[in-house]
Amino acid sequence: MNKDAPGEDVLSVTGLSRSFTQGHVTIEVLRGVDFRIAPGEIVALLGPSGSGKSTMLQAIGLLEGGFGGTIAIDGEQVEKADAATRTRVRREKLGFVYQFHHLLPDFNAEENVVMPQLIAGRKRAAAEERSRKLLTELGLGERLTHRPSQLSGGEQQRVAVARALANDPVLVLADEPTGNLDEATSERVLGEFLKVVRGKGSAALIATHNTALARQMDRIVELHEGRLV
Numbered sequence: 001m002n003k004d005a006p007g008e009d010v011l012s013v014t015g016l017s018r019s020f021t022q023g024h025v026t027i028e029v030l031r032g033v034d035f036r037i038a039p040g041e042i043v044a045l046l047g048p049s050g051s052g053k054s055t056m057l058q059a060i061g062l063l064e065g066g067f068g069g070t071i072a073i074d075g076e077q078v079e080k081a082d083a084a085t086r087t088r089v090r091r092e093k094l095g096f097v098y099q100f101h102h103l104l105p106d107f108n109a110e111e112n113v114v115m116p117q118l119i120a121g122r123k124r125a126a127a128e129e130r131s132r133k134l135l136t137e138l139g140l141g142e143r144l145t146h147r148p149s150q151l152s153g154g155e156q157q158r159v160a161v162a163r164a165l166a167n168d169p170v171l172v173l174a175d176e177p178t179g180n181l182d183e184a185t186s187e188r189v190l191g192e193f194l195k196v197v198r199g200k201g202s203a204a205l206i207a208t209h210n211t212a213l214a215r216q217m218d219r220i221v222e223l224h225e226g227r228l229v
């Protein structure tokens, strides 16, 4: 990890473009997005429905191909990387939080956070300790052995946050992380999310419709007609 390299951006995107063609119609969703995130910086990504927030997060998260432009993550140029490199960069450098948590239903909270650490090669005892620590920081110390179905929506989302942070990502990508929660829960979960991310020194890019939540972040960028304003 290049967390200690002074001044190195954790994300640098230039000329990011993406269009979708359906029949005779082509929509240019991203039209040359230039964008950087500094280490530890927490950035809100705003934009109306359909403006391309998810599309942009999928590009940066190396989840989809078909993009133009360049993407560097933690100093590593990845826009032309092969599948194995993309998987490695995702695992070592990125954390993901989605609107719906995508937790493994047959595993309890602790195991859901242990799993990505084992995949990354951490020893089970160390992974379990880290998992318990993260979940406790997120207020779930008493819920370690609950399965997702035995947790509230807000609690499930906090497990998803712990899972995203499990491997010390330099950058957390979140797509409407509190989108399926009521307003009060959403505020509480996001507050805890931001606190833990800040505590770990990770940077984050968080897509949201909610301008009040966006104001709690370090910087706000907005997608408008395929460009960032």
Ligand SMILES: Nc1ncnc2c1ncn2[C@@H]1O[C@H](COP(=O)(O)OP(=O)(O)OP(=O)(O)O)[C@@H](O)[C@H]1O
Pocket: 020, 021, 022, 027, 029, 047, 048, 049, 050, 051, 052, 053, 054, 055, 056
């Ligand atoms: N695979 C696809 N094929 C065709 N069009 C697509 C595809 N994915 C996204 N789009 C189109 O791209 C545009 C941007 O979609 P995207 O999901 O990125 O928007 P968004 O800003 O995340 O919206 P929301 O806030 O509603 O989630 C939309 O008009 C959508 O219909």
